[in-house]
Amino acid sequence: MKIGTIISREGQKLLVFSNNKIFRAFPRGKVIKKYQKIYVGDIVFGKLENDIFAIEDIKERKNVILRPPIANVSKVILLFTIVEPEFSSIQLDKLLCAYEFLGIDIIIAFNKIEIAPKEELLKIENLYKSCGYDVIGISVKQRINFDKLLSKIKGDLVVLAGPSGVGKSSLIKELTGMDIRIGELSIKTKRGTQTTTEVKLYSIDNETFIADTPGFSKIDLKLIMKKEDVRNYFREFRNYKCSFSNCLHVKEEGCDIKLALSNGEISKERYQNYLKILSEF
Incomplete structure (x- = not known):
């Protein structure tokens, strides 16, 4: 059994990189039935048949x-x-x-x-x-x-x-x-x-x-997270603890983030970007 990585997918056309070579690939029916879809980046196991990589299984994915x-x-x-x-x-x-x-x-x-x-x-x-x-x-x-x-x-x-x-x-x-x-x-x-x-x-x-990947001209974060989640993905905010666990760091009382901002501990530009992102929800 050979191992390879899917490097391209155009419709149903697959290319796999295996042992420093590139092969056309196709999945066995059992693979489609089990996984429904094959992604670029999938690590696959299979056999070479007339220089075509027949996919027998897919290694468990770390993420998709x-x-x-x-x-x-x-x-x-x-x-x-x-x-x-x-x-x-x-x-x-x-x-x-x-x-x-x-x-x-x-x-x-x-x-x-x-x-x-x-x-x-x-x-x-x-x-x-x-x-x-x-x-x-x-x-x-x-x-x-x-x-x-x-x-x-x-x-x-x-x-x-x-x-x-x-x-x-x-x-x-x-x-x-x-x-x-x-x-x-x-x-x-x-x-x-x-x-x-x-x-x-x-x-x-x-x-x-x-x-x-296609260039990002606009990122719609609304499709992957909720408004209240945004605060969790500004790393510098994690160093502070507000009085209220649901604080959005906008106008709430007892907000450590606002205090840190006024003390110059947090970037004003980053904070303004945070507010802009919130306003898009």
């Missing part, structure tokens, strides 16, 4: 997330830039809430550091580090900090997410050698044109995979 539709995700790299395109803190904070909710380990990576204003980059990096996040600055163009990034994801199945134009496809190309389509930046707007239309895994080595 629906956006992107993928299984067994170990980590997510949230890729952003300070400039070209301009950094959006609200977009990052929404993604952080989403992946905190899903229980996926998070790496925040800032690309294009060679053109980012140093003081602004350092300020933003330090803000998210102070919240307990793993933050790294990289340059795909100049291959800065590539070894550090690779050491953080070795042996993992990693989802790569972030706005259009920040260099997701370029990063995958440099990490894997795969020549995939890369979106062009509009000279006038400096905004990226999204080119990735489906979820695919790319192998960095035999045990490390990275997935490109």
